[in-house]
Amino acid sequence: MNQSSNEESIRSKVGSPAVIRSDAEWRSRLSDLEYRVLRKSGTEAPFTGEYTDTETTGVYRCRACDAELFRSAEKFHSHCGWPSFYAPLAKDTVRYIKDKSLFGPTRVEVRCASCDSHLGHVFSGEGYNTPTDQRYCINSVCLTLEETSADQA
Numbered sequence: 001m002n003q004s005s006n007e008e009s010i011r012s013k014v015g016s017p018a019v020i021r022s023d024a025e026w027r028s029r030l031s032d033l034e035y036r037v038l039r040k041s042g043t044e045a046p047f048t049g050e051y052t053d054t055e056t057t058g059v060y061r062c063r064a065c066d067a068e069l070f071r072s073a074e075k076f077h078s079h080c081g082w083p084s085f086y087a088p089l090a091k092d093t094v095r096y097i098k099d100k101s102l103f104g105p106t107r108v109e110v111r112c113a114s115c116d117s118h119l120g121h122v123f124s125g126e127g128y129n130t131p132t133d134q135r136y137c138i139n140s141v142c143l144t145l146e147e148t149s150a151d152q153a
Ligand SMILES: [Zn+2]
Pocket: 062, 063, 064, 065, 066, 067, 112, 113, 114, 115, 116, 117
C-alpha cells in the first residue's frame, strides 16, 4: 500500500471534487457536529448557528476544505433560522444534488464543489425580495467567515 494514497489528492478535471479525503481523515479533521453535517448531510438545529444573523462583511469559506463559497454581499435575513444567501460567490463554487430523502417536493442539496461536502439546500420562488428569489439555506457549521474590511468588499 502506497503511503501517499491517504494524502490529499488534487484533481483538475471539472466536475470532480478537488479535495479527496477518506472518511477517517474527515472524522479526525472535523468536530462531531461538523462531520455529521458536512460529511453525513446532517442539519444543525435552527437559530443555533453562529452565522445565522451575522452581517459582518467578508467571505464565507468551506469549513472542510477552505474553498470560498459565499459572500456577505449576497447574504440576507430570511428568518428561517440558518444563514441564507441568494447566490453563491460564483457559479462553480457549489454543486447541486436532487435530494429525495424526504417525502413531498424534491429538495435540492447544495454541496461544496471542491470537497463534495454537504452545505445545505437551495429553494426557489419563495417570494423573498432578492435579485434571484433563491434561498441558499446553509448550515453555519459548514462555513468559516473570513472578515474583510469594507473597502476590500
Ligand atoms: Zn469544501
